C-alpha cells in the first residue's frame with residue numbers, strides 16, 4: 001500500500017520522537033495523551049514500521065515453514081495504533097476469518113487500534129485482550145516495544161508467548177535491540193522452533209564471546225514515496241531519520257512439533273549489509289550449523305554469488321559452500 005503523509009503536526013511528532021529516544025525499561029508511563037497523537041503517530045512513525053513489517057511478512061509468505069492455516073487467533077501485543085495487526089492481515093487475508101485481539105497498557109491506544117483494524121480489514125471477531133490465557137492457536141505479534149519493557153513486564157510477556165502457537169517479533173535493527181532479541185530467542189527455544197531469520201535452531205552465534213560488536217539485523221526496502229513525497233522528506237529531516245534505511249531485527253518462531261520444519265537446505269543467511277569493494281564482497285553470514293561465518297567472495301572466483309551479495313536485499317541467502 002502506498003500512502004502520502006497527511007498534514008503533519010510537527011510539535012506533536014517532535015514530542016513523540018523525544019519520548020521514544022528517552023525510552024528505557026520503565027522510563028515511560030502511558031504517553032498516548034489523545035487520539036490526535038495516535039493519528040499523527042499512525043501516519044508517520046507507524047507507517048515506517050509498517051514498511052518493516054511488509055518486508056518480514058513478505059519473506060514469511062514464501063517460507064514453507066510458516067504455512068499456518070487462516071482463521072486462527074491474532075494478538076497484537078503493545079499494539080499502539082495496531083499497525084502490526086493491519087500489516088499481518090494485509091499479508092495473510094485468511095486470518096480475517098479468525099479472532100483478532102489487541103492489547104496495550106493504554107486503553108486509548110487499544111480503542112484506536114480496534115477502529116483502524118475494523119476499518120481496514122473487518123475481521124470476523126475483533127476485541128481487546130485484557131489478560132488471562134490466550135487460545136492455543138494464537139499468533140502473537142510484538143512490534144517496537146522491547147526497550148519500553150522493564151524486567152517483570154518482559155517476563156510476563158514471555159510467559160504469555162509460551163502459550164502461543166507462533167510469535168512474530170519486529171524491532172528496530174539497533175545493536176542493543178538486535179542482541180536482546182537474540183537472547184530472547186535462546187530462552188524460547190525450549191518451546192518453539194525458529195522459522196526466521198535463522199537457518200537453524202541453535203542459540204544465536206552472535207552471542208558467543210568475541211562477537212559482542214555484531215548483531216542480527218537486515219535492511220527493509222523503503223517504498224518509493226519515502227524518497228519521492230515532499231512530506232516524507234520533511235518528516236525525515238525534522239525527525240533526523242534516514243528514510244532510505246530501514247534497519248530491522250526480527251524473530252519468527254512457532255511451536256515445536258515432532259517433525260522438523262522445512263528449511264531451505266544448506267543456505268547461509270546474510271546479516272546486515274554486504275560490503276562491496278573492488279572485485280570483492282565481504283559480509284557476515286549465519287550458517288545452518290548455528291555458527292556465524294565471515295564471508296569473502298571474490299568476483300573472479302564466484303561471479304554469481306559475488307553479484308547477488310553486491311545487489312543486496314532483505315532476505316539474502318547464498319549456498320553454504322560459497
Ligand SMILES: C[S@@+](CC[C@H](N)C(=O)[O-])C[C@H]1O[C@@H](n2cnc3c(N)ncnc32)[C@H](O)[C@@H]1O
Nearest residue numbers: 046049078079080104105106143144145148153
Ligand atoms: C513504540 S510503541 C509501538 C506500538 C506498535 N506496536 C507499533 O509497532 O507501532 C510501544 C507501545 O507499547 C506499549 N507498551 C509499553 N509498555 C507496555 C506494557 N508494559 N504493557 C503493554 N503495552 C505496553 C505502549 O503503550 C505503546 O503503545
